[in-house]
Amino acid sequence: MTVATLDPRALRDAFGAFVTGVTIVTTRDDAGHPIGFTANSFTSVSLDPPLLLICLARTSRNFAAMTGTKTFAVNILSEGQKDLSNTFARPVEDRFAAAVWSDAPQGSPVFADVAAWFECSMQDVIDAGDHVILLGRVSAFDNSGRNGLGYARGGYFTPTLAAKAVSAAAEGEIAIGAVLERHGEIYLLGDDVLSLPGCVISSGDPVAALTELLEDLTGFSVSTGFLYSVYEDKADGSQHIVYHALAEGDGVPRKGRFLPPSALSGAKFNSSATADIVNRFALESSIGNFGVYVGNETAGKVHPISMKVANP
Structure with missing residues (x-):
């Protein structure tokens, strides 16, 4: 398929051939309430300095809070956490009520039993078409050794x-x-x-x-x-x-x-x-x-x- 005949749905399906992990990105809003959402557009960027990125849709209900925050966390879900992923992918009123979580050093929520988590300070927010790229500088992390939950072709x-x-x-x-x-x-x-x-x-x-x-x-x-x-x-x-x-x-x-x-x-x-x-x-x-x-x-x-x- 060429650029001239590019179909957005077909392109999305082609992108979906790439096997990824599943994360939940978290922060706190201006009132201090925890917020979070499921995302699989996560990438490590650099070890020195320690950088990672997350892509966020401009249409996201979390767009204002995430682009305005100074800190956020990325939770890499483990194999047994499909239900947690689904909870944070849906418009649930209190997504955190059914989850076991605690605060990372700078206050971003991190979940129990994840494969790994990273807390970051916001390095930059970069325009990227219908998304923005959240570039984070890792300030704290933990690695449990558990296998991560996989995602490809629209399924876990x-x-x-x-x-x-x-x-x-x-x-x-x-x-x-x-x-x-x-x-x-x-x-x-x-x-x-x-x-x-x-x-x-x-x-x-x-x-x-x-x-x-x-x-x-x-x-x-x-x-x-x-x-x-x-x-x-x-x-x-x-x-x-x-x-x-x-x-x-x-x-x-x-x-x-x-x-x-x-x-x-x-x-x-x-x-x-x-x-x-x-x-x-x-x-x-x-x-x-x-x-x-x-x-x-x-x-x-x-x-x-x-x-x-x-x-x-």
Whole structure:
């Protein structure tokens, strides 16, 4: 896509391919009340002097307070803090009420159990299009050693869980499949008996192979995102990895069809595992909170992974 045909939504999606961490930026307003918001546009800048930056939208409800403050803190969230991220991404009246936090040396709120936190004095506020860049000089910090919460393609992921899950299914042939979503509908193959799209691989990158398959089946551009289900079929010992993916484009796919979850009541599926995955998608998509299932075809655990980081 060239500059002449640049589509803002497509550009945002392309930016979203970059894997980031998730932070909560905090300060105090003129009355001394704590304020904070979720952000993933955080970057370390310099060690000498110690500098970092955060990008803030001009439309942010926190714009005046953040650009006028003398100090602020950046809290890098750990893998178990998705709920905290969601709280500070939404217009909640008192975001701090449900959080465990304390004051950093200069009074900026810092949260318990984060991967790390940094308190900064404001070095500069730099104009940057529809955002501003908050350049902070680090005056205090702490590093807990916990793994950070990850974010890419519009969804959270937890690096430790993802590594363990893929490792559990990494020996021999792997059956890979997808919960492919478009406008809230799920892509399925078959007429009387429905199945998820997928294939079997024995080497190579499973995400690349799956994405190529989905684009060939549908004729649409596909972004393959986070793990959705990792399980062993005890009947034949086969290992399965299912990813969540998003399709872009309108119209009818080359093969198969997109169906709303409401149309799947009473549908027949090619396996009980497929039925469980589709039913879970119907439930989770209704509340916008997805997870990763790890186990076998009959028993396992769903690890919640919330989907969206809202604009601050």
